[in-house]
Amino acid sequence: MQIQWYPGHMHKAGKEIKEILPKTDIVIEVLDARIPFSSANPFLAQLRGDKPCLKILNKSDLADPELTAAWQSYLEREHGVRTLALTSREPDKMRKIAELCRKMLPEQVQNDRIVHALIMGIPNVGKSTLINILAGRTVAKTGNEPAVTKTQQRIAIGNNVVLLDTPGMLWPNIENKNSGYRLAATGAIKDTALHHEAIAAFVAGYLGQHYPACLHERFQLQEIPESADEVLEAIGRKRGCLRSGGRVELDKAAKILLNELRSGSLGRISLETPTMMEKELAEVAVIREQKAEKNRLRKQKRGSSEG
Numbered sequence: 502m503q504i505q506w507y508p509g510h511m512h513k514a515g516k517e518i519k520e521i522l523p524k525t526d527i528v529i530e531v532l533d534a535r536i537p538f539s540s541a542n543p544f545l546a547q548l549r550g551d552k553p554c555l556k557i558l559n560k561s562d563l564a565d566p567e568l569t570a571a572w573q574s575y576l577e578r579e580h581g582v583r584t585l586a587l588t589s590r591e592p593d594k595m596r597k598i599a600e601l602c603r604k605m606l607p608e609q610v611q612n613d614r615i616v617h618a619l620i621m622g623i624p625n626v627g628k629s630t631l632i633n634i635l636a637g638r639t640v641a642k643t644g645n646e647p648a649v650t651k652t653q654q655r656i657a658i659g660n661n662v663v664l665l666d667t668p669g670m671l672w673p674n675i676e677n678k679n680s681g682y683r684l685a686a687t688g689a690i691k692d693t694a695l696h697h698e699a700i701a702a703f704v705a706g707y708l709g710q711h712y713p714a715c716l717h718e719r720f721q722l723q724e725i726p727e728s729a730d731e732v733l734e735a736i737g738r739k740r741g742c743l744r745s746g747g748r749v750e751l752d753k754a755a756k757i758l759l760n761e762l763r764s765g766s767l768g769r770i771s772l773e774t775p776t777m778m779e780k781e782l783a784e785v786a787v788i789r790e791q792k793a794e795k796n797r798l799r800k801q802k803r804g805s806s807e808g
């Protein structure tokens with residue numbers, strides 16, 4: 502599965518970020534705490550160079566608290582960034598960002614000098630909601646649909662810190678197919694970009710493996726089937742999504758499961774762990790290597806037949 506989802510303004514954002522970085526003191530990346538790896542921009546580490554970076558694990562009210570803590574220590578240890586787990590339900594904690602930004606700068610940066618923090622994040626991670634809370638007024642449009650923010654803005658957030666806001670930025674295609682499912686499951690990719698039955702089956706299988714208690718309690722599944730499709734079917738059956746003849750209406754079951762996941766009705770669920778990501782990244786690297794080798798051989802063959 503390759504997701505091609507790259508609206509024009511996101512391409513523009515990549516260029517804008519390169520232009521704006523030299524004028525920036527700090528980079529703030531807003532992530533979805535349920536998928537801190539999949540919601541991160543893979544180009545950011547490369548783009549930001551040695552600029553200090555704060556990663557905000559937002560929507561932490563929806564994420565598994567133990568895994569959020571695990572992600573924070575992993576990111577701080579392995580990626581050398583500062584992290585903060587936040588939710589729009591704790592606006593006071595959000596307002597500490599300006600103070601933290603100042604603390605992250607070298608001591609010689611004077612207190613009265615304006616600090617510029619570039620804030621970025623892929624669509625739907627809650628960046629606009631966060632900015633509005635920090636600004637104390639509505640400066641950014643919010644909504645539960647990806648790609649609402651379109652133009653760049655400067656927002657003063659106290660402590661002489663100014664946020665530079667950019668449009669959401671996703672990548673042209675996602676090599677790791679599970680990241681695609683996770684982004685779709687949390688709502689960062691529009692439902693139309695991927696078939697929602699496939700997304701729901703991915704979630705159902707994941708819950709069966711990692712949150713069986715949720716399936717027992719929320720859907721009264723006594724036995725959890727082995728395959729993801731069967732878990733989704735069992736959920737549909739329990740929720741009465743049946744066609745005449747008793748066949749399960751998978752489309753309806755998928756909508757129920759995804760709505761309940763996104764609204765937090767299933768409880769606090771994270772869809773990836775640092776260990777899982779390390780493993781998937783290694784798999785992607787192998788696939789990339791195999792593709793490169795195939796291309797090399799194809800070119801070699803073409804070269805020898807032409808010669």
Ligand SMILES: Nc1nc2c(ncn2[C@@H]2O[C@H](COP(=O)(O)OP(=O)(O)OP(=O)(O)O)[C@@H](O)[C@H]2O)c(=O)[nH]1
Binds near residue numbers: 622627630646669
């Ligand atoms: N549960 C929960 N929902 C949140 C939180 N922050 C934002 N949301 C919801 O998530 C949805 C997306 O929020 P936005 O602030 O519009 O997201 P965005 O990242 O600015 O999106 P773009 O404009 O597409 O870049 C909205 O429905 C918000 O109400 C949070 O901390 N917890």
